[in-house]
Amino acid sequence: MSVARSTFAKRAVAVPVALAAAGLLLTACGSKAGDTATGATGESCVDTSGDTIKVGSLNSLSGTMAISEVTVRDSIALAVEEINASGGVLGKQIQIVAEDGASEPTVFAEKAEKLISSDCVAAVFGGWTSSSRKAMLPVFEDNDALLYYPVQYEGLESSPNIFYTGATTNQQIVPALDYLKEKGVKSLYLVGSDYVFPQTANRIIRAYAEANGIEIKGEDYTPLGSTDFSTIVNKIRTADADAVFNTLNGDSNVAFFREYANVGLKAADMPVVSVSIAEEEVVGIGAQNIEGQLTAWNYYQTVDSPENKSFVDAYKAKYGANKPTSDPMEAAYTSVYLWKNTVEKANSFAVADIQEAADGVTFDSPEGTVTIDGDNHHIAKTARIGEIRGDGLIYTVWDSGSPIEPDPYLKSYDWASSLSGS
Amino acid sequence: MDVVVGQLFTGLSIGSILLLAALGLSLTFGQMGVINMAHGEFIMAGSYTAYVVQQVISAAGVSLLISLLVGFLVGGAMGVLLEVTLIRRMYHRPLDTLLVTFGVGLLLQQAARDIFGAPAVNVVAPQWLSGGVEVLGAVVPKTRLFILVLAAVCVVALIVAMKYTPMGRRIRAVVQNRDLAETVGISSRRTDITTFFLGSGLAGLAGVALTLIGSTSPTIGQSYLIDAFLVVVIGGLGRIEGAVIAAVALGLLNSFIEYSTTASIAKVIVFVIIVVFLQIRPQGLFAVKTRSLV
Numbered sequence: 001m002s003v004a005r006s007t008f009a010k011r012a013v014a015v016p017v018a019l020a021a022a023g024l025l026l027t028a029c030g031s032k033a034g035d036t037a038t039g040a041t042g043e044s045c046v047d048t049s050g051d052t053i054k055v056g057s058l059n060s061l062s063g064t065m066a067i068s069e070v071t072v073r074d075s076i077a078l079a080v081e082e083i084n085a086s087g088g089v090l091g092k093q094i095q096i097v098a099e100d101g102a103s104e105p106t107v108f109a110e111k112a113e114k115l116i117s118s119d120c121v122a123a124v125f126g127g128w129t130s131s132s133r134k135a136m137l138p139v140f141e142d143n144d145a146l147l148y149y150p151v152q153y154e155g156l157e158s159s160p161n162i163f164y165t166g167a168t169t170n171q172q173i174v175p176a177l178d179y180l181k182e183k184g185v186k187s188l189y190l191v192g193s194d195y196v197f198p199q200t201a202n203r204i205i206r207a208y209a210e211a212n213g214i215e216i217k218g219e220d221y222t223p224l225g226s227t228d229f230s231t232i233v234n235k236i237r238t239a240d241a242d243a244v245f246n247t248l249n250g251d252s253n254v255a256f257f258r259e260y261a262n263v264g265l266k267a268a269d270m271p272v273v274s275v276s277i278a279e280e281e282v283v284g285i286g287a288q289n290i291e292g293q294l295t296a297w298n299y300y301q302t303v304d305s306p307e308n309k310s311f312v313d314a315y316k317a318k319y320g321a322n323k324p325t326s327d328p329m330e331a332a333y334t335s336v337y338l339w340k341n342t343v344e345k346a347n348s349f350a351v352a353d354i355q356e357a358a359d360g361v362t363f364d365s366p367e368g369t370v371t372i373d374g375d376n377h378h379i380a381k382t383a384r385i386g387e388i389r390g391d392g393l394i395y396t397v398w399d400s401g402s403p404i405e406p407d408p409y410l411k412s413y414d415w416a417s418s419l420s421g422s
Numbered sequence: 423m424d425v426v427v428g429q430l431f432t433g434l435s436i437g438s439i440l441l442l443a444a445l446g447l448s449l450t451f452g453q454m455g456v457i458n459m460a461h462g463e464f465i466m467a468g469s470y471t472a473y474v475v476q477q478v479i480s481a482a483g484v485s486l487l488i489s490l491l492v493g494f495l496v497g498g499a500m501g502v503l504l505e506v507t508l509i510r511r512m513y514h515r516p517l518d519t520l521l522v523t524f525g526v527g528l529l530l531q532q533a534a535r536d537i538f539g540a541p542a543v544n545v546v547a548p549q550w551l552s553g554g555v556e557v558l559g560a561v562v563p564k565t566r567l568f569i570l571v572l573a574a575v576c577v578v579a580l581i582v583a584m585k586y587t588p589m590g591r592r593i594r595a596v597v598q599n600r601d602l603a604e605t606v607g608i609s610s611r612r613t614d615i616t617t618f619f620l621g622s623g624l625a626g627l628a629g630v631a632l633t634l635i636g637s638t639s640p641t642i643g644q645s646y647l648i649d650a651f652l653v654v655v656i657g658g659l660g661r662i663e664g665a666v667i668a669a670v671a672l673g674l675l676n677s678f679i680e681y682s683t684t685a686s687i688a689k690v691i692v693f694v695i696i697v698v699f700l701q702i703r704p705q706g707l708f709a710v711k712t713r714s715l716v
């Protein structure tokens with residue numbers, strides 16, 4: 001008996017380690033799904049003869065991203081419900097086909113293919129991570145179908161088959177930098193999770209800083225999901241920059257801000273500007289740990305407009321009074337209305353007609369009036385810097401006044417000329 | 423100077439957190455040889471216990487102390503349940519145990535998601551643990567000091583329990599030679615359950631403590647599980663002293679390498695060092711001398 005047990009104990013040593021390695025490998029293979037797209041370029045199978053029209057809603061309802069994407073699915077459903085109640089699109093009721101992207105780029109690509117080819121939806125709304133979008137992009141291009149992508153991202157992309165209704169970098173990161181510069185910030189410390197968005201964002205920030213005489217005192221990345229920030233916070237403390245630019249994602253923010261507050265760093269002395277913390281994340285971090293810190297988005301629940309009031313009221317009535325509304329949710333809600341308005345302008349559900357009609361289509365969204373740019377398929381949005389208060393909500397302390405034209409490749413910024421190469 | 427002090431403390435702090443997460447594992451894995459992949463979920467259960475207790479008792483200080491006790495009991499109870507229903511049926515099938523407990527871990531994660539929702543919940547740290555203490559120019563957060571002290575108390579208590587109590591003697595006897603222990607009248611069944619209760623309870627306790635520094639979400643256990651296994655393996659199976667030294671060494675290595683490089687590079691370098699170390703000393707820092715044949 002004892003023999004069996006001790007040999008096993010020795011062999012067992014390798015198993016957890018091997019499992020960890022297998023996990024890493026699995027994630028590494030995640031984003032090749034586009035290869036499997038069949039490239040069917042035949043006629044679209046969208047059925048426009050009946051009195052309903054089908055659209056797809058593709059969000060992660062399971063896995064690590066479910067935390068964020070479920071709220072996007074809910075916002076899409078809310079918009080569809082409102083549109084149906086007021087007569088539908090071109091007289092047709094919208095019917096949602098919902099699919100689960102399962103937080104896996106490969107699954108996103110497969111489900112996109114299914115929605116387009118076998119459900120024959122007129123458009124798909126969803127996606128969150130850049131890897132999910134990159135995996136779906138070839139599927140939508142090969143099938144000549146439409147994706148509405150509702151999340152702020154790192155820019156440097158533009159596809160005729162995708163409408164980007166979240167912010168690109170010149171509508172979020174650049175205004176945040178302008179704001180800091182205006183406040184007299186002379187040095188920055190950059191902290192981010194180790195993947196594509198923070199790395200690209202920080203390249204842009206470095207180029208901006210160089211052109212504007214801002215010193216970058218340090219740049220640190222932690223693996224996604226990292227929970228120990230004592231060393232990084234120590235580094236930040238000794239570096240003594242004027243502000244910290246935070247591109248951390250997910251749960252890491254909780255550990256980061258707790259550590260930050262506990263070593264006595266305060267928003268008043270060294271504010272942290274975050275681009276991935278919205279109202280829901282504040283709840284998990286604890287408002288008392290993050291009070292006074294800044295965020296950069298295009299929308300907050302506190303935006304004061306009749307459109308936003310009706311959005312927030314409708315959302316809370318449908319999903320619960322304690323549910324906050326956030327930027328990606330608003331962008332998803334807006335994307336459905338933009339699709340509706342474009343279809344009505346084109347008087348057609350056909351992809352080519354929608355692409356043709358898209359330029360200049362507007363919607364009075366909760367964040368303000370947004371307009372589609374027909375060339376790059378992004379939308380003009382108002383940038384807002386917000387301050388997190390003790391009640392867990394974010395209040396606008398600065399906004400760009402009018403919508404900023406989207407410039408995903410930062411072509412209109414001289415200092416960014418070195419970036420567009422890649 | 424303040425940098426060295428700061429990183430020294432950071433290293434000790436990371437070490438104490440690793441140790442707290444690994445201590446329970448040093449019993450269930452180290453002593454009993456059970457690979458329990460649901461150990462991380464016991465940590466998670468402890469964290470959510472702290473959250474639930476805080477909903478009932480809103481005074482953060484009192485609720486933390488009560489949570490430590492309740493978290494220990496909740497973790498322990500889950501461990502006993504798992505041992506009695508599944509693990510005891512598989513003591514001779516290590517790979518089955520691994521897969522089954524991995525499955526149980528996934529079930530528990532999803533259960534937490536269904537009960538508490540996918541977004542992280544917030545456990546408020548008591549007022550007397552907010553802020554930091556200044557030591558030689560470096561600021562040491564009080565929450566981390568608390569965890570350091572808690573880990574030390576747990577280690578001392580565990581060593582005392584293993585060395586000087588009848589229960590500890592029984593556990594060691596069963597680990598060293600199960601058959602002989604049974605012939606002198608020790609119930610190895612009951613001892614297994616006790617060991618599992620202690621080990622899982624310590625995981626629950628660790629979970630409560632971790633709410634002070636990190637987030638409370640369904641996947642919190644996952645982020646500590648692999649590190650906890652590494653600590654036990656490096657320390658040498660079945661040796662609590664080994665786990666202590668391994669945890670502190672890993673913590674210090676991590677903090678100093680990370681300070682001079684970056685977090686991602688530091689992780690890689692530490693892993694390389696571990697791999698090389700295990701090549702040279704596969705049995706870990708300390709090896710238990712048993713009377714078994716291998």
